[in-house]
Amino acid sequence: MMKQGGYNVAVVGATGLVGRVFLDIMQERNLPVKSLRLLASARSAGKHIRVGENDFTIEEATPNSFTGADFCFISATTEVSREMGPVAARAGAIVIDDSSAFRMEADVPLVVPEVNADDLASHKGIISIPNCSTTPLVMALTPLHKVNPVKRVIADTYQSVSGTGTRAVDELKEQAGAVLRGENAEADVYPHQIAFNVLPHIDSFLENGYSKEEWKMVQETRKIMHEPDLPLSATCVRVPVMVSHSEAVHVELTEPMDVNEARRLLAQMPGMCVQDEPNDAVYPLPVEAAGRDEVFVGRLRRDASHPNSLAMWLTSDNLRKGAALNAIQIAETLIERNLV
């Protein structure tokens, strides 16, 4: 049952790439908002943002920012989430957090609503949304897994710079311009040039040789799918694309599955869209997925490395389904299920 008059909403990180997209989608989908408080770091405080017909002043996020809030959406740094998330939850808000701060905590649901909405029922005030490369993967695995359990997954990613934030998008443009003019590309956000290059390096590295981004995909996929031992590997690579992450995925199932059957299951999955006419050059593309809500899947084929395996190609807008849209869908689901 929806709260009379709507919900008091606080947005931490309102000036970031995900924050802006969040405000757009909130309006597109008519999230029932009674009051809106836009929060960011001290650096952005005082700035103005237009949301629909209204002008909002950015306030500095402090532990006192959440009084009366029903929902608190956080998309800033992991440090900000760690500081503000528990405070907002104690103030009575449901925190929907885009960082990795709480994802693997046992009492924090990690949710893609099309996949594991039921996990929301046990929330204790903080709900995490997965990493932007995990979400499209679990969306694609789930409809197959339900009829033919997944035994092993390998996913190699092609991730856009908007996953890093505004400064990375600017850096890619600046470097590309410099290279085209025959000048040196100066690297600041990334450790190396990203323009006309690819970097097998997202987030820092762990003892086991995986990057944190790769290990997030492994652990988060297992948690969301309730398969704590699912054999899974990923190589996460930053590519010079503005928006949308892509993934080459190889899925081993328990038994062989006909490609047409897999295509049918994927087409029926809410939030997924099959684009798979390679002979007509139709397959998911980052530039076309940008600004769209769906996870796109194509290049579906029997994987030649194993009789029970399928190969496919996924693309989705990392700022939307990979972040802001998924957060809003969680709020919508909580409202529908009387969990607010």
Place this chain on the structure above:
Amino acid sequence: MMKQGGYNVAVVGATGLVGRVFLDIMQERNLPVKSLRLLASARSAGKHIRVGENDFTIEEATPNSFTGADFCFISATTEVSREMGPVAARAGAIVIDDSSAFRMEADVPLVVPEVNADDLASHKGIISIPNCSTTPLVMALTPLHKVNPVKRVIADTYQSVSGTGTRAVDELKEQAGAVLRGENAEADVYPHQIAFNVLPHIDSFLENGYSKEEWKMVQETRKIMHEPDLPLSATCVRVPVMVSHSEAVHVELTEPMDVNEARRLLAQMPGMCVQDEPNDAVYPLPVEAAGRDEVFVGRLRRDASHPNSLAMWLTSDNLRKGAALNAIQIAETLIERNLV
């Protein structure tokens, strides 16, 4: 034994990207050339190319171009190879061909000298070099396979536009400039925009859903490694990089292998260079591999999807080891082994 005075060499496709690199490497490595004939399509005939101190006039490649040639290097289109290869071989030249025209023919050796130089002994006048994404893969698999047989391979690629040729490099630059100016990117060489985008589409598509490029990797790897049933899958993706192809590789072996042991074996493999200090942001990068002869490998780790698996990241210059250098190494090996 080297032929007195050197060899008569014909180069078909001398004005292409690979042809130019070929001429550079031929000089760098002092290939013993007595006479050099530079051939291309009628469109390029009459153009001049400087090779070292000498000026050469491009001649149109015709069936009569190969009289007296000892070696004929072809890097043009598959159609040109089909037309000129057998003619040059009948004229007595050893044809070293960069196209897919003859690679899978039973009596044509498909050779990466560090891997299967012995296959050269049975040549019948035509020798093929592998596709530019196959070569780095077999270079990395071979030293592991020798001590712990490879059971299954998954390789997803990040391939540069120079693999398509000069026009594709120009198209990437033009499109990148247009996008930076806020204009539309016009696609001509590729079916879609390649600037700030990635395309899971290299060459045309087969009935089984694989692209020809992907299927070449599967079949060529099996042939070169003498493992006709090796389970192997690939997704080949064009990325907006000028030069160098990269690959995320997942290799399942017969038994577990320690990562340090794998690193040691790869470091000992002639032609390979380990760049694997991820915490210092040291790993293979396309912009750094461009112009280099080695196949670079890094991001080596136990693959979390299988106890016997390793994951790694490869990068190599597709115009050099992926094409021109490998061709010249074949000629050098033939000379060394008295097979000319």
